[in-house]
Amino acid sequence: MKGELELYIHIPFCVKKCAYCDFLSFPAGKELQAAYVKSLKKEIREWKDRGDGIVSSVFIGGGTPSILEGEQILDIMEEVRRRYVLADDAEITLEANPGTLEERKLHAYQKAGINRLSLGLQSAHNEELRSLGRIHTWEEFLDSFYRARETGFCNINVDLMSALPGQTLKSWEDTLRKVAALEPEHISAYSLIIEEGTPFYDRYGEDAKKREAGGECRYLPGEELERKMYEQTGIILSESGYHRYEISNYARPGKECRHNCGYWTRKEYRGFGLGAASMIGETRFSNVRDLNAYLEYPGVHMEEQILTTEEQMEETMFLGLRLLCGVRKQTFLEKFGRSMDDVYGTVLKKMKVQGLMEENEEKVWLTGRGIDLGNYVFSHFLLG
Secondary structure, eight states, X not given: OOSEEEEEEEEOBOSSOOTTOOSSOBOOOHHHHHHHHHHHHHHHHHOSOOTTOEEEEEEEEESOGGGSOHHHHHHHHHHHHHHOEEEEEEEEEEEEOTTSOOHHHHHHHHHHTOOEEEEEEEOSOHHHHHHHTOSOOHHHHHXXXXXXXXXXXXXXXXXXXXXXXXXXXXXXXXXXXXXXXTOOSEEEEEEOOOOTTSXXXXXXXXXXXXXXXXXXXXXXXXXXXXXXXXXXXXXXXXXXXXXXXXXXXXXSTTOSOHHHHHHHTTOOEEEESTTOEEEETTEEEEEOOOHHHHHHSTTOEEEEEEOOHHHHHHHHHHHHTTBTTOEEHHHHHHHHSSOHHHHHHHHHHHHHHTTSEEEOSSEEEXXXXXXXXXXXXXXXTOOO
16 A cells, blocks of 8 residues: 555544434443543554555544543554654544533643544534534533634634524524634534434434425425525635635635545545444445444454445545535546546536536536535436
């Protein structure tokens, strides 16, 4: 393995699982957390096929990684550095939730080399936070944000969520303006997805189906309001100095999330921890999702898939098109030995006629309307 490599480290623990969350996460006591960190370090230490790639980014996600003690994060990163060569300018991100972020932890993160924090806010309105099952208030978020700034963190992302039950356009715009006024370097703004198997699905699943069909919703913002929220996100954040570089992500110049950009452009990545996914070469694999099995045998793979050339082409298009800069034709040709027009000429013509895509000699990209109908566009690049 040559070139760049990204690392993802999964911490599955949280104080309380949010009502909308379908991620692999759950509450756990300190003893179990310590046992998990021990197994995680063992997996990092004993992975034999680590190759000689330079690590360009590390992303510690969850769950709520900041639920761990600062010293545990430090121990994990020390294990990473013993086994890998990190680039001098490697982006090292840790996800954190207000209510778990203490000053002593922040100092430990700095010692561990964490240089980017991703704070899960979701809303600036406490009633909306309560409806989501979040453990913090807007005021606690502000306390965490200012504390991180005072400790010296100068690269902070804030996660926001629109189309919440009972949310209005006014309350969403207020959240956007309040967060933009804090001047974080990056803002991720996603629409709520009602996932099966969550308490929210039991409560709002039928409403979500009605919205998808263009019907009238009882609890959730309807299709038209959701689209308006999305439009206002771009307008308000643009006015505040942020540029959209991906469908749901906005950044100050030079502060785009390098780790996620690597994922959308199909860089190799290795995931450590419970259920973590990896892509090395053209092989995808993931770890076991059973905690007891992971604690006993960390690093055992549950699934492995060698991607066909057609699957690689599909991913190149529907992942790359999430980026507003689009997909370069020369990159596609060099990778697959076939031109993009040869493989997708009919699809590209159809998408352009519908006003969903544009192209020039160098690349193809989504139009504003194409971004709104992203899933529809992406489905046309499946070759099977």
